Amino acid sequence: MISELANRRYGLFLQPSKKALVHSRLAKRLRALKLTSFEDYCSLLNKTEGEAERPHLLSALTTNVTHFFREIHHFEFLKDVLMPQLLAKAQAGNPVRLWSSACSSGQEAYSIAAALVAAAPKVAQYDFKILATDIDPQVVRAAKFAVYPTEQIATIPPLWRDQLTGSGRPPLGEFKINARLQELISFGELNLVADWPMQRNFDVIFCRNATIYFDKTTQARLWQRFADVMVDGGHLMIGHSERLSGPAQAQLKSVAITTYQKLTGPFA
Known part of the structure; x- marks a missing residue:
């Protein structure tokens, strides 16, 4: 039942x-x-x-186990490979949109924001926005609160540690996320198998360790839906234990570890 x-x-x-x-x-x-x-x-x-x-x-x-910079290669790829392209797009006056589609308690979304700032300290002056969603309203509330146990700092690479931590005064044994990272992110509740209300297409989508909860048919449908809401040339990051399936395989090519790019033009 x-x-x-x-x-x-x-x-x-x-x-x-x-x-x-x-x-x-x-x-x-x-x-x-x-x-x-x-x-x-x-x-x-x-x-x-x-x-x-x-x-x-x-x-x-569901198991909301996560930490900052989990599967760090995705954030390195975002900072070193994608950000020069995304920044050029933004500097030309175009919006740049990223989506953390199963954000849990927010560590992934804040790691994305830190990667953007590490690559472009003045990123906030351009039209960069990160949408972070999760089906569980409890973890979304925790993500918005942006306060975490100090032991989680240990998982944060030194390069980005100073960018993540803010100057506020959270309770002893906790730290608060830097306000400039919070300003880049909009959090909300979303069921991935229901309707999606977003109007713009995304340049980068993170969907990591979420499809493991779905059957194969739902997984294939979800990969296709992601492809449908990505810009041509956009990128999808998935979890290390996940595999693309279904029609989306014809539209998304592997370009790095569990990282895929949407092809342009007609598809087979």
Whole structure:
């Protein structure tokens, strides 16, 4: 029942091998809600009064494990290879749009912003914008808050550490993201398998370690949707355990480690 509901609402594909893990995580929610069965829990989720519980379900079913500059080769490629092109585009008066499509608690989006600033310290004076979205409203709120435990600084390369940390006074044991990076990013909730409201196409899309939650058909459909909202010559970054599939393979060529570029012209 839980797997059917998760697939219907969020497109999540829960493999049978994860049944014990899902049961363990959701058992905590049943205890918190004083429910005696999963049937009662599913019944609650399908009711209007169960709306407040749905974010807890999402958090239980997905693993929001991330850190700054995870799979750092993507950010190095963005800074060293793509930014000269993107900056030239912006300097010509054109908008540049990047999308962190499964941003979790924000580390990926802030790492993208830091890479932009590292390559072009005055990037904010041009029309650069990063859209950062996630299906889980709880992690989106955390991303907007922009405060993280100090132990996460250890994962930040020295080159970008000073750019990431701000001058505010967060609680002891935490640090706040630099305000100039926050200004480059707009955070929002978005279900990747639902409608997308964005009007502009993207120059760079990050979708890393998100499609592992979908079945093969949904994965192929999602890759194609990304290709459809990218500018010609735009780039897609995916997770190290993910593989392109479906019609999008004809439009996206590999140009670096788990990095793809959209071809121009007619496609086979």
